[in-house]
Amino acid sequence: xxxxxxxxxxxxxxDRLAARNRQLLEKKGVFTINLMASxxxxxxxxxxxxxxxxKGELRLAxxxxxxxxxxxxxxxxxxxxxxxxxxxxxxxxxEAQAVAQALSRLSLEGIDLLFIENVGNLVCPTSFDLGESSxxxxxxxxxxDDKPQKYPAMFQAVDVVILNKSDLLGICPxxxxxxxxxxxxxxxxxxxxxxxxxxxxxxxxxxxxxxEGVDEMVAIRRPPESGGCS
Amino acid sequence: MHELSMTGRLMQLAISxxxxxxxxxxxxxxVVVGDSSGxxxxxxxxxxxxxxxxxxxxxARLSFRTIPTKLQCRDCRIEYRPNxxxxxxxGCGGLSVVRLQGGEALLESLEVE
Numbered sequence: 001x002x003x004x005x006x007x008x009x010x011x012x013x014x015d016r017l018a019a020r021n022r023q024l025l026e027k028k029g030v031f032t033i034n035l036m037a038s039x040x041x042x043x044x045x046x047x048x049x050x051x052x053x054x055k056g057e058l059r060l061a062x063x064x065x066x067x068x069x070x071x072x073x074x075x076x077x078x079x080x081x082x083x084x085x086x087x088x089x090x091x092x093x094x095e096a097q098a099v100a101q102a103l104s105r106l107s108l109e110g111i112d113l114l115f116i117e118n119v120g121n122l123v124c125p126t127s128f129d130l131g132e133s134s135x136x137x138x139x140x141x142x143x144x145d146d147k148p149q150k151y152p153a154m155f156q157a158v159d160v161v162i163l164n165k166s167d168l169l170g171i172c173p174x175x176x177x178x179x180x181x182x183x184x185x186x187x188x189x190x191x192x193x194x195x196x197x198x199x200x201x202x203x204x205x206x207x208x209x210x211x212e213g214v215d216e217m218v219a220i221r222r223p224p225e226s227g228g229c230s
Numbered sequence: 231m232h233e234l235s236m237t238g239r240l241m242q243l244a245i246s247x248x249x250x251x252x253x254x255x256x257x258x259x260x261v262v263v264g265d266s267s268g269x270x271x272x273x274x275x276x277x278x279x280x281x282x283x284x285x286x287x288x289x290a291r292l293s294f295r296t297i298p299t300k301l302q303c304r305d306c307r308i309e310y311r312p313n314x315x316x317x318x319x320x321g322c323g324g325l326s327v328v329r330l331q332g333g334e335a336l337l338e339s340l341e342v343e
Binding site (some may be wrong): 001002003004005006007008009010011012013014091092093095123124126127128148149150152153156182185186188 | 232234235236239242243244251253257261266268318324325326327329333335336337338340341342
């Protein structure tokens with residue numbers, strides 16, 4: 001018997017594949033959002049609203065992670081954007097390998113903004129890097145204001161938290177200020193958008209943030225021209 | 231919650247490391263798991279038994295070293311272990327916390343022959 005020291009992350013292979021996805025997406029100039037939330041928080045509705053606002057201005061696409069059905073992909077494809085479905089076959093999260101396969105089914109050259117809708121779950125998706133530009137989480141008023149306390153690792157892992165269903169503030173029991181304070185405490189650099197996918201209230205700031213992300217990605221892709229010396 | 235896929239990844243990694251080292255079979259896989267990594271050792275062991283069938287790790291043992299979660303409050307600076315899943319600082323009740331350890335999911339070493 002002999003012992004082999006390894007000391008390697010179990011997810012090192014996923015991380016390698018995610019890095020490859022990221023490199024490809026940056027090379028093609030695709031600003032990519034990994035959208036995470038619990039089931040029913042409004043991930044698909046947020047994507048639908050974003051498509052409605054940005055279609056015609058930006059070239060959009062969607063990768064849909066779902067445990068079994070094609071309902072969400074069909075809904076978004078009916079809005080006229082390329083939508084690729086990943087059925088995880090029961091798995092509770094998306095992995096970089098499945099995303100790599102989905103990317104190979106899209107014409108990345110023709111895409112400015114890609115949404116990856118993760119499986120509805122607030123635990124597992126945090127562990128799996130997909131190669132996205134930005135991790136965005138949707139939390140909704142009807143879920144209650146204690147989500148940051150219950151899922152701190154998720155709130156720490158993301159770049160953006162969206163508080164959806166703001167039209168239900170005052171109807172559902174939800175203490176807005178303590179919720180926002182907890183989110184900011186957990187994640188110092190987090191960007192927060194409060195909006196309602198139902199009424200579209202507050203959606204403009206989110207759309208502007210997406211536009212900025214796309215602009216930055218274009219800037220990464222096209223380095224500034226050299227200054228005159230030939 | 232995602233033990234099936236993590237155990238599958240662990241198996242792939244362990245087998246590739248054992249093969250690289252020219253081993254014939256794996257006797258034991260030593261894993262380090264943080265207690266806030268979302269991984270439950272019993273579930274991993276359950277999947278492990280099924281996933282190893284017919285592989286060079288078929289008779290291997292899965293051995294766990296658990297790392298307790300340790301947090302630090304950015305405001306009070308105190309270090310503490312959380313109360314179950316609740317991360318609030320025992321000093322100020324706030325959530326301005328950094329996880330110092332407890333999220334690990336590592337393949338530490340293998341015993342092979």
